[in-house]
Amino acid sequence: MSERPRNLVALSATHRTAGLDERAAFTVPAGGAEVFYAAAREAGLAEAVLLATCNRLEAYAVGDEAAALHVRSALLKATGAPAAALDQHLRPVPGLQAVEHLFSVVSGLESQMVGEVEIAGQVKDAYADALARGMTGPVLNRVFQRAFQAGAWARTNTGISQGQVSLGNIAVELALRVFGSLAEARVLVLGTGDVGRQVVQALVSRGACQVSVASRTFENARALAEEFSGSSLTLADALRQAHTHDVIVGCATVERALLDAVTLREIAGRRSGRPLLLVDLGVPRNFTAGVQGLDGTYLCDLDDLARVSNANLKARLAEVDRARIALAEKAARAWGAANHQTSSEA
């Protein structure tokens, strides 16, 4: 007996097909997932998974010949976006290609920052959500589980996740090269903008326990510090207590440097030889250069970090083709196995 394998289709709109403003139009609002799965169920889709992140809107579904149309319709209902806007960016990906695409997404090959690991967690959450709603079955279960394995394999066996590429993580890597562990290091972050938040998040996720945040607007500092269980300081207090910190990250928008060369030398002098890492991510500079030659004081600026980021990104990109070839083979095997399983079950 041979029953035709069921139709797997993916619809995908990502940062590659839509700009930032266009992507904003088809974000999934709170409760949108509920609407999507209700519509999918109503349309008779046997299996469906919705993946909505800030850079991508995707749905994977198993159904009859018209599955793609049903998915599109469910996505329209879930996002509330105009049909024309969504159609312009939605790309249908059928069968094996959909599996290959999912494998690439989970591995981070399709991400804006190649090799980033957050996407794997986001896909796992999306799959778990669909699983909890009873919207997965033999095909998507197998394909998604194989995709998670393939993603882990690609990260371990190729260089696609090698080195850090985000400024926050690179700053943390530098701090680790000085202190080994951040558990005992006292860290001061000056500035509460996007970069400041990214840095605080990276620090806390890598074990920093004593993070202080300072900003000209104290309320902003307090809000960010509270979010990550840190402490907040006014800018004046932070600068006065600068010598008590082991790592100072400057990412404030300033007209002139917060710490000039004389102050930095004074701070270094008061630390009795304990190392001090200064990371200047501000434009214009938050710290004046001029600490060269001071024992145990290291100053890195945005250019240094960008150089590291570019080198790491280049190394990652060089590995993309190798990863794609290997993932394509794994995807073909997973697709074959999924088809075989559904045929056997039928």
Added chain:
Amino acid sequence: MLPLAAELAAHPLTGDCLLGCAAVFLTAAVLDGLAPRDNSGKLQASGVWLLRGGWVLLTTMLAYQGLRTHSLPIASAAEVLLSIAWGVSGLALFLDLTFTHRLPTWAIAGTTALCIVVAAFLGVVEHPGLDTTGKPLIAIHVGAAILAYCVLGAQALNSAAYLLQDRALARHQFGGIYALLPALVPLDRVGAQLMGAAVWLLGLSLVIGATDWGQRDLAAVAAPKLIAALITWLACCWIVVQRRRQHLQGASFARASLLVAIPALIALYLSLPASR
């Protein structure tokens, strides 16, 4: 002669055995050197395990030699070098397993391999061993001195790693060989502990050696090496005191520790049986 010793006596430790052992350490160094290109971390782990295996092999070889000659394996320059190699790699493993402070495997394995290769070329010539019969303190003197030089050797490597990392961070060189180096603060912390251990071990060895030298008629310890060891010990003491007073921190401490390796090497050279 005991049956085992009689059996062993017929099979001396050959240069090929030593070169084979050196190859294990060299492979460990190469694997660790290639680690940054390997995302899986398997090469690095293999390097560490080879270092551990190599150390066990070296321990066995030294035990074999000791059983053959009925003495500590320090009777010839080659044996002393083997003992130093054993101490340096053993100390690195001790720090790794006890304090989770891993010195660069490539540096430790490379240094150990170098010592063993030199020992192989010198040849394990069998000199009459130092007669410690009835003088257990002389055995302690020798053991403490060997251990102290091992600690100073490990500290020299530790300090070199610190200075390289310090230079890399100061010059904003973040990739390549520098990525293999441990972080500064743990290197500094372990360095201070090693220097303290060196002061105690060398001090103990010096006290016994000086007392023995004082009994000139029976002296097994020579004056030149005693003086060189004394200079090394004084230098170590000065470094430890300056560090306690917070006058010698970070890179200065590492530089001073590296400089102490010079009198330590001289003292070690004067301790070698060949120089007597």
